Amino acid sequence: MSATHILVVDDEPDIRETVQDILEDEGYIVSNAENGGAARHALRERRPNLMLLDIWMPDLDGISLLKEWAEEEGLPCPVIMMSGHGSVETAVEATRLGAYDFLEKPLSMAKLLLTVERALEADKLERENIGLRRRTPLVQEPAGRSAAMQRLREQVKRIAQHDTWVLITGEAGAGRETFARFLHSQSARKDRPFVDLGVSAIARGNAARELLGSEQDGHVHYGSLEQAAGGTLLLDEVADMDLEAQGQLLGALDTGSFLRVGGSNPVAIDVRIVAITQRDLKEEVRAGSFREDLFYHLNVVPLHIPPLREHAEDIPELLTYYVDYFATHDKLPYRRFSVGAQNYLRNYNWPGNIRELKNLVQRVLILGAGDEVTQSEVESALGSTLPVPTQPPEGLVSFDQPLRQAREQFEKAYLEYQLAKHVGNVSKMAKEAGMERTHLYRKLRSLGIEIKERR
Numbered sequence: 001m002s003a004t005h006i007l008v009v010d011d012e013p014d015i016r017e018t019v020q021d022i023l024e025d026e027g028y029i030v031s032n033a034e035n036g037g038a039a040r041h042a043l044r045e046r047r048p049n050l051m052l053l054d055i056w057m058p059d060l061d062g063i064s065l066l067k068e069w070a071e072e073e074g075l076p077c078p079v080i081m082m083s084g085h086g087s088v089e090t091a092v093e094a095t096r097l098g099a100y101d102f103l104e105k106p107l108s109m110a111k112l113l114l115t116v117e118r119a120l121e122a123d124k125l126e127r128e129n130i131g132l133r134r135r136t137p138l139v140q141e142p143a144g145r146s147a148a149m150q151r152l153r154e155q156v157k158r159i160a161q162h163d164t165w166v167l168i169t170g171e172a173g174a175g176r177e178t179f180a181r182f183l184h185s186q187s188a189r190k191d192r193p194f195v196d197l198g199v200s201a202i203a204r205g206n207a208a209r210e211l212l213g214s215e216q217d218g219h220v221h222y223g224s225l226e227q228a229a230g231g232t233l234l235l236d237e238v239a240d241m242d243l244e245a246q247g248q249l250l251g252a253l254d255t256g257s258f259l260r261v262g263g264s265n266p267v268a269i270d271v272r273i274v275a276i277t278q279r280d281l282k283e284e285v286r287a288g289s290f291r292e293d294l295f296y297h298l299n300v301v302p303l304h305i306p307p308l309r310e311h312a313e314d315i316p317e318l319l320t321y322y323v324d325y326f327a328t329h330d331k332l333p334y335r336r337f338s339v340g341a342q343n344y345l346r347n348y349n350w351p352g353n354i355r356e357l358k359n360l361v362q363r364v365l366i367l368g369a370g371d372e373v374t375q376s377e378v379e380s381a382l383g384s385t386l387p388v389p390t391q392p393p394e395g396l397v398s399f400d401q402p403l404r405q406a407r408e409q410f411e412k413a414y415l416e417y418q419l420a421k422h423v424g425n426v427s428k429m430a431k432e433a434g435m436e437r438t439h440l441y442r443k444l445r446s447l448g449i450e451i452k453e454r455r
Helices: 013-025 036-045 062-071 088-096 109-134 147-160 176-185 207-212 243-255 281-287 292-298 308-329 339-346 353-367 375-381 403-421 426-433 437-446
Strands: 005-009 029-033 050-054 079-083 101-104 166-169 194-198 213-216 219-222 232-236 272-277 301-304
Touching: 005 013, 005 036, 013 029, 013 109, 029 036, 036 062, 050 062, 050 109, 062 079, 062 088, 079 088, 079 109, 088 101, 101 109, 147 176, 147 301, 147 308, 166 176, 176 194, 176 232, 176 272, 207 213, 207 243, 243 292, 281 292, 281 437, 308 339, 308 353, 339 375, 353 375, 403 426, 403 437, 426 437
Parallel strands: 005 029, 005 050, 050 079, 079 101, 166 272, 166 301, 194 232, 232 272
Antiparallel strands: 213 219
16 A cells, blocks of 8 residues: 655755655655646656645746646645745635645744645545545444344455455445445555545446546546545446446556556556445356456455345344434434334335435434334335235245245246336336346346247
C-alpha cells in the first residue's frame, strides 16, 4: 500500500529541497515542480494526495493555476498556498478558489506539518461525507447474531489481513456493500480512500473513462483507479461492465499500470479491487458477455452474502437496530414491534432483503402512531394482509430438495408462466420481470425454455 503523496510546487530550489526532506522524514512520498508548467506535467504523471503551491512563480502564478483547476473539474487534491509577499486579498482569493490554507514565508516547519496533517484529515472527512450523501452505509459491522452472520464477519476479518481481490455475490439489498465497507475498515488500507464505482449507472461506452480517467488538451480527469490509490475500489454490479472496459481493466491488473483515455504516460496502480454482482459470472462467461480471464482475476476470494430469508433469526435484532437508527438520526418517534409483528416478519419472504426491512421500519415510523407496531400495520405496510405461506402452492416447487434445484425449478415455472401470459412477447415479459432482454434470453436458454413454441 502506497504512502501519502505530496507535490511541492515552488520556483526556489532551497525551499523545494528543504520541504521535501522534512516531509520525507515524516513518511510522506514527495515530488516537486519548479513552476506552473512542471506542476501541470506532474499532475498528468500522478495524482497527489496534497499540494503545496507557491503563489509567485515566473511563468504562471499559483492563483491562476487555482482558477484553471476550479473552472475544470475542481481542484485535483487539497492545496496549501505558500507566499513570502502575500496580502489579505490574495489569501481571500485563494480560499475562495478552494485552497485549504495559506502559509507565509519564511515557513515555520512545525506549522507546515500541522497544516498538512489537518488538510489531509479534512479531505478524508469530506470524502467520507460525500460517500454518506451518495449512499449512507448504515452499519460499519454487519448486524446479526445468527451462525451464518457470525461466520461471515469472522471470514471477512481474516480476508482483510491479506491484500487480495474479493468477489462478493448475493441478491440486491442483502448487504453486499456493507460487507465491502466492513472489509475495507478491517484492512491495512482503512485510512485510505474507499471509492464506490456504480458500473450500471455509467453511460454505455463511458466506463473506460470513469475507470481509467482521461486526458485532453492538457486537462486531466482522474478515474476511479487513481481516486482509490492506496485504498479500495468497489466495482458495484461488475457484470454490467462492457467488454471494452473489461479488457482495459484486465490490462491494468496484469501490468500494474494503465493509460488514461487519450493519455500517453502509464500510471501505476496500488489498489484492492472488491467486485459486487447479483448475477452468476460463470454463466455470463459462458454467454460471452464477461471475460473469463477477468473473472479469474476478480474471483481470488469469493464471498457469498445470504439473503435475509436464510437468516431470519436476525430479523428482531435488525428491526431494533433500524428503529434506533431512525430515531437517532432522523428524529422519528421510537416504536417497538409487537411479538406478533416480529413473528410475521420472520416468516415473510423478504424479496428486497435487508434494504426492504430498513424501508419498512422507516415507513411505519413515519406513517404509524402509538408506541407499538402491530402485525396488521406491518401487513398493510407490506401491501398485503394475507399470511405468508410456509409451503409453496401445490405443484410449483418442493421445499424438500437442495436450494439450487428449488431455485431453478421455481425460475422455470415463473418464466413459463410469464411467457404464456405475454404470448411469447419477450419485451413485455422482460419489463414485468424486471430483467434486461439479453439476460432474460440467456436465462431462458439455460433453463431449456423455447420461445418460438409459445408464440
